[in-house]
Amino acid sequence: GENVEQHPSTLSVQEGDSAVIKCTYSDSASNYFPWYKQELGKRPQLIIDIRSNVGEKKDQRIAVTLNKTAKHFSLHITETQPEDSAVYFCAAGDNTGFQKLVFGTGTRLLVSP
Amino acid sequence: ETGVTQSPTHLIKTRGQQVTLRCSSQSGHNTVSWYQQALGQGPQFIFQYYREEENGRGNFPPRFSGLQFPNYSSELNVNALELDDSALYLCASSPGASSNQPQHFGDGTRLSIL
Numbered sequence: 400g401e402n403v404e405q406h407p408s409t410l411s412v413q414e415g416d417s418a419v420i421k422c423t424y425s426d427s428a429s430n431y432f433p434w435y436k437q438e439l440g441k442r443p444q445l446i447i448d449i450r451s452n453v454g455e456k457k458d459q460r461i462a463v464t465l466n467k468t469a470k471h472f473s474l475h476i477t478e479t480q481p482e483d484s485a486v487y488f489c490a491a492g493d494n495t496g497f498q499k500l501v502f503g504t505g506t507r508l509l510v511s512p
Numbered sequence: 513e514t515g516v517t518q519s520p521t522h523l524i525k526t527r528g529q530q531v532t533l534r535c536s537s538q539s540g541h542n543t544v545s546w547y548q549q550a551l552g553q554g555p556q557f558i559f560q561y562y563r564e565e566e567n568g569r570g571n572f573p574p575r576f577s578g579l580q581f582p583n584y585s586s587e588l589n590v591n592a593l594e595l596d597d598s599a600l601y602l603c604a605s606s607p608g609a610s611s612n613q614p615q616h617f618g619d620g621t622r623l624s625i626l
Contacts, residue, residue, distance in 0.1 A: 405554075431612035442516075442617045443555065443602070450612050488554050497568030497609060498545055502554030 401426040403491050405503025412479050413511055420474045420506045422489035431492035432465060432472045433500070438485045447474070479510045516541075516605050516618035524624045525593050533588040533621045535603030541616075543609045544586040546578060549600040549620070561586055562609040590623075598625045 402425040412418050424432075430451040435443035449456045449463045449472065456463050462475040476483055486507050490500040517536045525531050537544050543562045547555035557570035561580035575591040584605070590597060600622050604615035 433614065435617075442619045445614055445616060448614055490554075492612060495568065497560050497562070498543065498606060498613060498615060499557045499560070499568055499570060500545075500547075500555075500615065501557070505552075505554055 401491055401493055401501040403501050403503045405489050409507045411509045416479055418476045418479050418508055420487055422472050422503050424470050424491040426493055429491040429493045433490050434474050435488045436485045481510050481512050484510045516616055518603050518618035518621050522622045526626050527593055529593050530591045533601050535586045537584045537605035538616055541605035541607050542584050543606045545604045546588045547602040549602055555602055593625050595625050
């Protein structure tokens with residue numbers, strides 16, 4: 400079955416710096432890659448997603464890139480702010496006919512003022 | 513637009529008991545998925561319901577079961593509770609059952625087994 404690896408497990412940056420979180424997946428049939436932000440004690444919040452027919456997607460300070468050949472996808476956050484501090488999860492969804500998302504282990508991002 | 517709501521927010525049970533968790537899907541969404549999130553880990557897929565039928569299941573034993581109702585709300589039932597069942601249980605809804613539909617999560621039910 401699908402396996403998603405996520406790195407790094409923790410990431411500390413200064414306010415205004417960029418942050419990059421990387422994920423790899425194992426199942427070449429995966430075709431949907433969402434990213435979720437989860438603040439302490441709160442729900443995972445969908446922040447951006449990308450489908451396999453697209454190589455890059457951007458939404459203001461957030462961008463996601465996908466390399467299908469290497470089975471890599473990455474989250475890029477520019478001009479980080481303290482409120483970006485949270486745990487970020489990548490996930491992969493395959494084409495099995497139903498919506499099973501396989502999640503990475505999470506990255507704890509800390510943005511210091 | 514009403515988001516995904518779950519109840520209760522917290523629950524304490526003892527080993528061997530049974531529990532029912534509830535989820536109301538986001539307005540316009542007909543598909544509900546349930547996930548288990550252990551402390552410090554990513555959510556793990558339990559199963560999905562579409563049109564009141566289970567149409568996909570993860571690696572969870574049969575004592576995890578569910579229902580979906582005509583209004584698309586859903587229940588997760590867990591029998592014979594074990595200590596390892598302690599986790600945050602998340603419900604996610606989406607506007608369709610195809611694999612690339614975005615899923616939106618509720619706040620979850622934190623279940624503690626003593």
